Each structure stands twice: as structure tokens, then as C-alpha cells.
Amino acid sequence: MPKPAAAPVKEEKAVAKPEAAAPAAKAAAAKSDKPKEKKKKAENGVHSMYKVEGDKVSRARPTCERCGPGYFMADHHERYTCGHCGFTRYKQK
Secondary structure, three states: OOOOOOOOOOOOOOOOOOHHHHHHHHHHHHHOOOOOOOOOOOOOOHHHHEEEEOOEEEEOOOEEOOOEEEEEEEEOOOEEEEOOOOOEEEOOO
């Protein structure tokens, strides 16, 4: 069987775009010259799970009711969530 003939390819002409975006690019470059202030990250790890007051150590977050002690719950805006089992407890308003 003979192969079908390929359709002719049309070439598009390059159209020059107006340089309207150039002033906006210069303004963005001027703003980036200022050094940005670095945000302090919250301390992660075991140190953030406990509070030390004098000789007493207390837990800063509640533990999971299903998983038991040793599984801390994540502190979100309106709820506590266990990362191990997915248990969610909503905060009192």
C-alpha cells in the first residue's frame, strides 16, 4: 500500500510584540535589590514538645487518646490531630 501524502506545513511569520512589559520588568528588578529579612522558624523536634519550669517538666501538647502516651498530637489552628492514627480533637472556643 502506498503511504498517504503528508499535509503541507504552514510557516508562521514572527510578529514583533510591543515593548510594554519592559518597564514592569525594570520595576520588578528594582524591588529585588533590597535584601529580604529571614523569618525565624519554629524550633522542631523533641524540645518543642515539652516545657521546663524549674525542676518540673510538662508536656506542651496533648497525647493521642487512641495511641496512648508517646504519640503527641499536632497543634493546628482549631484542632489537635494525631499523625499516627488520624484522630482529631477540636479545641474549645
